[in-house]
Each structure stands twice: as C-alpha cells, then as structure tokens.
Amino acid sequence: MKQTMQAAYLPGNSTVVLKEVDIPVPGHGEVLIKMKSSTICGSDIRAIYREHLGKGPEGYQNKICGHEPAGQIVKCGPGLRRFKEGDRIIVYHISGCGVCNDCRRGYMISCTSPYRRAYGWQRDGGMAEYLLAEEKDLVLLPDELSYTDGAQVACGFGTVYEGLEKIGICGNDAVLVVGLGPVGLAACMLTKAMGASKIIGVDTVRERVDIAIDKKLVDHAFVTDDQAISKILALTGGMGVERAVDCSGHTSGRQLAVRATRKWGKIVLIGEGGTMELNPSPDLIHEQKTIYGSWVTNIWRMEELVERIVRWGIHPDQLVTNRFTLDQASDAFALMAGGKCGKVAVVFDEEIK
Structure with missing residues (x-):
C-alpha cells in the first residue's frame, strides 16, 4: 500500500491548493528528502501565484511548488556517489541536463536542454512533506546552519x-x-x-x-x-x-x-x-x-557560500519574519504577496518556532 503526503500547488489565482499525493520512491542516483524548511521566493509570486505568466524556464507545469528547499535524506536509491541517508542538504533548484556547456560550468540555471527541469516549476518542489531529488543537485548543509538558513541559500542568498x-x-x-x-x-x-x-x-x-x-x-x-x-x-x-x-x-x-x-x-x-x-x-x-x-548562481559557488556563511558567523534565517506550517501555506503565500514583510518560510518538525 502506497504512503501519502500533503503537498501544495499553485493554481494561479492567488490561492494555494493542498493535495494528498503519493510519497515518491527514489530511483538510481536519487534521494528522498524529509523536508524541514521551504522558503517562498518573489519569483513564485510574480510568475506563478497570481497567474501563470512564466514561459520557458519559468513555465509552471502544475507541480508541487517551492524551489527553496532544505531537509534531510531519509532514503537513497542505488548508485549514489557522495551523499547518504541522514545527510542534511540544500537542493540547488534547477536540475539541468548535466552535459551541456552551462551545466559543466555548474550553471544549471542557464541550461537550455529539454531535459532541464526546475524544482517547483517543471518537477515537484519543496512545499510537501517529502521531496524527490537527484544527487547531483544537492549541497551539503553544515551542522552550524539551520535548515531555514539552508533554504535561504537555495535561491535568494545564492x-x-x-x-x-x-x-x-x-x-x-x-x-x-x-x-x-x-x-x-x-x-x-x-x-x-x-x-x-x-x-x-x-x-x-x-x-x-x-x-x-x-x-x-x-x-x-x-x-x-x-x-x-x-x-x-x-x-x-x-x-x-x-x-x-x-x-x-x-x-x-x-x-x-x-x-x-x-x-x-x-x-x-x-x-x-x-x-x-x-x-x-x-x-x-x-x-x-x-x-x-546576474541570474541565480552556480552549484559550486553555492557550496562556497555555505562555507563562507559559517566562517562569517551569519544566519540567513534571521531575515525570516514569518513562519508557517504546511497546512497554513495559503496564509504564507498571501503574506508574501503583500510585499510588506521579510522572508516567509514554510517549516516542518524542529524548524517550527
């Protein structure tokens, strides 16, 4: 019997729809991540939440929303080379083809291959209890940083x-x-x-x-x-x-x-x-x-930034002015769309404060 989870979708009329969906199973080179924090980006509001304006890289395809995810690996598919169960991670939110010039530079954001799929846009994102991700898209999150620190790095700080x-x-x-x-x-x-x-x-x-x-x-x-x-x-x-x-x-x-x-x-x-x-x-x-x-960043620079943030002793989560649970996602997006707050986060488990 398949297990299910709660997940958030953006129909494009300034509302959020919560659905019960199957928990995915990781395949070769994939991991299943227990979500801990998923912050809301202004691009979500601009191109998806109010109405589906995005095309190409910003073309929303009715997937679980959220492209600023951080969490912990709870299950691994075969063929992993670096990461393992229990690792705390950030997800670089564009999964590129991996073999074009831009991907080989680490700039999956600039990948133009038809295989390019961004989390929360063309493949399921982080506004759910679990996220299926490819190992090549992961950045290790040090113990010194919170999951909400990591979610901030996933897009905005990067x-x-x-x-x-x-x-x-x-x-x-x-x-x-x-x-x-x-x-x-x-x-x-x-x-x-x-x-x-x-x-x-x-x-x-x-x-x-x-x-x-x-x-x-x-x-x-x-x-x-x-x-x-x-x-x-x-x-x-x-x-x-x-x-x-x-x-x-x-x-x-x-x-x-x-x-x-x-x-x-x-x-x-x-x-x-x-x-x-x-x-x-x-x-x-x-x-x-x-x-x-300047458009987003590359994955090696995101790893570099995580190291620098620890060295500098700063915490991106200090810019989060409002935290919500997943069942409050509608309120979270509405507040962010109002434009009078700092960062808004949807948090899970120990990240709830």
Whole structure:
C-alpha cells in the first residue's frame, strides 16, 4: 500500500491548493528528502501565484511548488556517489541536463536542454512533506546552519552572492542596495559580511526599510523619493557609491542604482522583470561605469557560500519574519504577496518556532 503526503500547488489565482499525493520512491542516483524548511521566493509570486505568466524556464507545469528547499535524506536509491541517508542538504533548484556547456560550468540555471527541469516549476518542489531529488543537485548543509538558513541559500542568498562576486565587494566600498525585499535584505547582510564600509538601502515601502534598520543590516536606509540621489551623494561625500545592487526590478530603481554610482563604479542587476531607461552617454559612457546582469548562481559557488556563511558567523534565517506550517501555506503565500514583510518560510518538525 502506497504512503501519502500533503503537498501544495499553485493554481494561479492567488490561492494555494493542498493535495494528498503519493510519497515518491527514489530511483538510481536519487534521494528522498524529509523536508524541514521551504522558503517562498518573489519569483513564485510574480510568475506563478497570481497567474501563470512564466514561459520557458519559468513555465509552471502544475507541480508541487517551492524551489527553496532544505531537509534531510531519509532514503537513497542505488548508485549514489557522495551523499547518504541522514545527510542534511540544500537542493540547488534547477536540475539541468548535466552535459551541456552551462551545466559543466555548474550553471544549471542557464541550461537550455529539454531535459532541464526546475524544482517547483517543471518537477515537484519543496512545499510537501517529502521531496524527490537527484544527487547531483544537492549541497551539503553544515551542522552550524539551520535548515531555514539552508533554504535561504537555495535561491535568494545564492543569487545575491553571485551578483556581489561579479562586482566585487571590499572594505573600500560604499554599497547602495535598491529594493529591500527578501533579496535586497540578503544583499545587505552579505555586503556587510564581505566588509563593505558603508551600506545604504532604499525602498518604496516603509515596512521594508524598517526591517533593514531594525535588523541592523544597513548604515542608512530611507523611503526613496525625488531627492534620493541627493541624499545618497550627501552620505558619500558628494561622490556616490562604488557599488550598487538593484533588487527592485523597476526602471526607477535601476536608474537610481546607476546614477547614484560614482565614476568607474559597478552596478549589478538582480531584480527580475520591468524595463530600464537610461541615457547611455551621461549615465554610463562618460562616467566609465559597468553594469552586470546576474541570474541565480552556480552549484559550486553555492557550496562556497555555505562555507563562507559559517566562517562569517551569519544566519540567513534571521531575515525570516514569518513562519508557517504546511497546512497554513495559503496564509504564507498571501503574506508574501503583500510585499510588506521579510522572508516567509514554510517549516516542518524542529524548524517550527
């Protein structure tokens, strides 16, 4: 007789549907993971929860949702080479073909093969009691970190770390973070850990600014207005920041990130969607600025980030402002969709606080 579990699906009309489904059995090279924490990403809200807007890599195919999973291996299929029953793990949330150029670089996010399937999008994700995953998609979670720390790394923190590595962060840098949602808060926490000399955060939502200040992630933060550039210049001796990170995904936020950056500075765009209107000569060319685009991260850098987080003594789960159980998933997604909170997590067993 097959055993069943509870699992969450997103029909696309700003609701969550809970279903009873069979617990999967791991095959060759696969593991069955007892879920411990699964956090909600803004991409879930943008492309699946409200309505199914995603196509291609973001094409939701009526699977169990959740692409930020962490848990413990409880059953192994044959043919495993590294991981074993009892291991605490994070799931890199894109399962690529494994043999294309991008996959061989570790960037399964950029795999264009028809074999590419993202957890929570084209294959079952982490909003269930158990998750079936391929061994090649796993990252070991050290005992020093909680499962909710790990779930944060699975997408949000990994995505931010990739972007920060592209622009480089050190003690010489004043850093502007535009957009203080969960990704922006992660950017503040990581830039601080990486030694930035000054962190300035802006957002259009007062509650998000307050979270950044309350959690001591920034040196200065304010609700953006038409005086935002002047305020940032005043905080940087009239020069502007050396590095800027846009997590807003909005043209106004991106313009602010570029124009508040000083000559020879670097900007990374992480926030998805929207447009970007600039005046290339005054905004970029004459100022010798560089803009980077950054999409998720690669799996080896995710392993590196886990090591760094332990070394830095930080905990991504501190950015989780609200925790829910799986049967409360509807409330969890509704809160996240409201845009006035930090990170939202669906937690299981010992992660329930």
